Structures are given as C-alpha cells and as structure tokens.
Amino acid sequence: MHRFANPAQFNRLADAVMPWAMIATVLLFGAGLYYALIGSPPDYQQGESVRVMYVHVPAAWMGMFIYVVIAVASFVALVWRHPLALLAGKAAAPIGATFTALALITGMLWGKPMWGTYWVWDGRLTSVLVQFFLYLGYMALWKAMDDEEKAGNAASILALVGVVNIPIIKFSVDWWSTLHQPASVMRLDGPTIDGTMLVPLFLMAAAYQVYFIVVFIWRMKLEVNNRKLSVMRGSGMEN
Amino acid sequence: MSHPSHAQPSISSVFTALVRRDVTLAWGQGGASLLALGFFLIAVSLFPFGVGPEPQILARIAPGIIWVVALLASVVSLDRLYQADYEDGSLDDLVLSPMGLVGIAGAKVLAHWLSTTLPLAVAAPALAVLLNFPDEGYWVLVGSLLIGTPALSLIGSIGASLTVAVRRGGVLMFLLILPLYVPTLIFGVGAVDAAVMMGDPLPHLALLAATTLIALVVSLAASAAALKLALE
Numbered sequence: 001m002h003r004f005a006n007p008a009q010f011n012r013l014a015d016a017v018m019p020w021a022m023i024a025t026v027l028l029f030g031a032g033l034y035y036a037l038i039g040s041p042p043d044y045q046q047g048e049s050v051r052v053m054y055v056h057v058p059a060a061w062m063g064m065f066i067y068v069v070i071a072v073a074s075f076v077a078l079v080w081r082h083p084l085a086l087l088a089g090k091a092a093a094p095i096g097a098t099f100t101a102l103a104l105i106t107g108m109l110w111g112k113p114m115w116g117t118y119w120v121w122d123g124r125l126t127s128v129l130v131q132f133f134l135y136l137g138y139m140a141l142w143k144a145m146d147d148e149e150k151a152g153n154a155a156s157i158l159a160l161v162g163v164v165n166i167p168i169i170k171f172s173v174d175w176w177s178t179l180h181q182p183a184s185v186m187r188l189d190g191p192t193i194d195g196t197m198l199v200p201l202f203l204m205a206a207a208y209q210v211y212f213i214v215v216f217i218w219r220m221k222l223e224v225n226n227r228k229l230s231v232m233r234g235s236g237m238e239n
Numbered sequence: 240m241s242h243p244s245h246a247q248p249s250i251s252s253v254f255t256a257l258v259r260r261d262v263t264l265a266w267g268q269g270g271a272s273l274l275a276l277g278f279f280l281i282a283v284s285l286f287p288f289g290v291g292p293e294p295q296i297l298a299r300i301a302p303g304i305i306w307v308v309a310l311l312a313s314v315v316s317l318d319r320l321y322q323a324d325y326e327d328g329s330l331d332d333l334v335l336s337p338m339g340l341v342g343i344a345g346a347k348v349l350a351h352w353l354s355t356t357l358p359l360a361v362a363a364p365a366l367a368v369l370l371n372f373p374d375e376g377y378w379v380l381v382g383s384l385l386i387g388t389p390a391l392s393l394i395g396s397i398g399a400s401l402t403v404a405v406r407r408g409g410v411l412m413f414l415l416i417l418p419l420y421v422p423t424l425i426f427g428v429g430a431v432d433a434a435v436m437m438g439d440p441l442p443h444l445a446l447l448a449a450t451t452l453i454a455l456v457v458s459l460a461a462s463a464a465a466l467k468l469a470l471e
Contacts, residue, residue: 145405161461
C-alpha cells in the first residue's frame, strides 16, 4: 500500500499515464459529442431534447463515482495514515462537485420543457442536491483548519458519514415514484433504452471518466508539489 | 498516575456524572437550553408574519415549520457541545476516564438530548396551537419529535466534533449538519402529514426510528474518531 505513498513514484506513474489519458479525452469527447449531437436519432417523445441526457446522465454518474473515490481515499487515509490518499480526496472533491452541479443544472434545463418545471422536490433531485452540499461541506472543512493533516482527516470522517447518501441517490427513483424516470441503463435485466442512444451515452461517460483522470492527476501533482513546498519552507525556517 | 488506594470509578458512574453535569450546565445561567427554546418559540412565530395569518395555510405548513425550526434550534445549541470542554481542557481529562471517547460522545449526546432537543418536543404542542394545527395530529407530532430528536442530537454531534478545533466553526457546522438532517426531516414531517391527512403515520415513524438507530451507530463512532483527531 505504501509503495504509492512515495511522491516520486506517484509522479512517475502520473507522467506515464498522462499523455494517454489526454489523447483518450480528446478522442472520446470528439466521438461522444458527434454521436450525442448529430449521429443519433431524436427521441420519439422528447425530440431533440433527449440530447441533454448525454451530458446529464454521465455527469450524474461521475458525481456519484467521484464521491465514492473520495470515500475510499478517506478510508485509506484514516486507517493506514496514507498521505497521498488524503490528498487524493482533496484533489477529487472540486471535480466531483462540478460534475454534480453540471448534472443538477442540465437536469433543470431539461426539466423545464419536459416536465414544465425547473425543479421538483422528489427523491432523486433532493438526494443529489444533498450530495452537492456534502461536497461543499467536505471542501469547507478542508479549508477550515490551519493544520492541513487535521483538516484533511476531519473532512475524511465527514466523507465517510456522507456515504449513507449514495445508496439513497441510486435507489431513490425506485423507492419513491416521482417525476424522475427509473433506472434504464444500470439495471439487472439489461438496459431498456435503444442501442443508438446507448452509443453516445457510453462514449460520453467514458470521455468524462478520462477527463476526470487528467484533471485529477493535474490536481494531485499540484497538491504533492504544494506539500513539498511547505515542507521545504518549514525546514528552511529552522536552519 | 492513579493512586493505588483510589479505585478507578466505574464506567457507569462517570457516564452519569458527565450527563448530570452537562444537563445542569445547559439549564444553568446562560445555558443553551433556554436559548434554544427561546429560538424555537421566536422563529416559529415569525412564520405567520412571513406567510400571512390565514389559518388554513398555517395549519397546512405547521408540521414543516415546527420540524424545520426544531432542527435549526438543535444546531444553534450544538456549537458548544464539545468546544467548551475542548478549550478549557476538560476534554483532555475526560479522555483519561475509563469510558473512552465513544462513551464521552454518548454521554454528551444524551445530555444534549435531555436538556435541549427533548424540551423542543415537549414545547411543540404549544406552538402547534398557535399555528392552528389540526387536533388529530398532536400525538403523532409529539411522537415523531420524541423518536426523531435523538437523531438531531446524534447527527449534530458529528458536526460539533468535526469543528471542535475550528475557531468560529458555527456557520461551518450548519453547512455540515443540515444536509445530514434531511432524512430525519422527511420522515418526521411525513408522519405528521400522514396523521393530519388521515393516512397511516406508522411506516413513516418506523423509518424515522430506523434513521435514529442508524444515526446512533454512525454518529458515536464518527464523533469519537473526530474527537480523537482533535486531541492528537
């Protein structure tokens, strides 16, 4: 586990992955956007508005996925005192918050023509909003204390408590029958949407995923270098 | 450090002493309990000014008002839950007692519930009268608050312990705690609404009880971990 705690090792791994992730991001976004905007048919009910889904659904997936990443990193940081895991949570949080905000905003824009309202207080929307607030709380706690490590550990505890919300988001559409449509892709009996729509959906999901990897590595390197700087400043003052 | 002639106090005696001390402090001069009750009273009475005095509207939104203000009053009273003891060093002493951090958190939460959030549940019917609350809902209103207020103290303890070392952590605590209060609020209000609208409040009350039990498990562990971190 602590093999990856060595920042130099991390930097080597990051530099090896980075160019491939960048190429993949450009290619997948290109293909995904082509299929999402041009290469797929309009929905028989929703018309062209269905294209919002290709931005919205993967963003919501990423919002949840990144929260789980933060939770796992928090667990590793708290249990094994893993310094890079602590920074991983910090690096991932703003990206996750942004994807969650993107999901909320695109959902609202889609909801206005389709449901006739920007917002309804149903289980799915409310629990995603709560997840957004949890991201904000996590980031605010990081900034609240001078001692970086204490702040990070406190934020990690909050992140683990907030995991309770993840199953609520996933199953909210099954538990409460509301305006938001039930799961149509990630279900046990296979997806219920047409293949022509699954192609852009999965392409966009993959594009978001590699985009996350690129930005995440950038932010990790930033945090590692920040840490290095503050250590150097600290030792400089002692001499 | 302990003298051989002095036996270690038992866990239960330390626990009761801590609960008694905190309840006494909360009800004493400048204590949090009366302030929270006052906040509850004033904040609820603001709503008729805000939404207008029509009895039907007030009756319809009364469960929501009472529940929302109750959880705000709970957070308002929480910011000194651990901080006072942390700042004057008594938390460091308490850690040396045999009951451990989970016990300390448990005693503190129990004291907060007894002294602050339980009185809110007792005071709620009086405020419900002011809001023209329908007669058939009173028992469920009090019952839902009795079942749900422990969750308010428990979940609040997570925020209070995480911000114990933060100067002016009050606003931050709101940001941390309020999202976690949402399930308690939903099931609490759901039960009262069901009772008022001739539905069955029992499923809501059962879910509310489940929320409280989950909060019990998660909160004491998380609070203990957060306190341990702050004391390092």
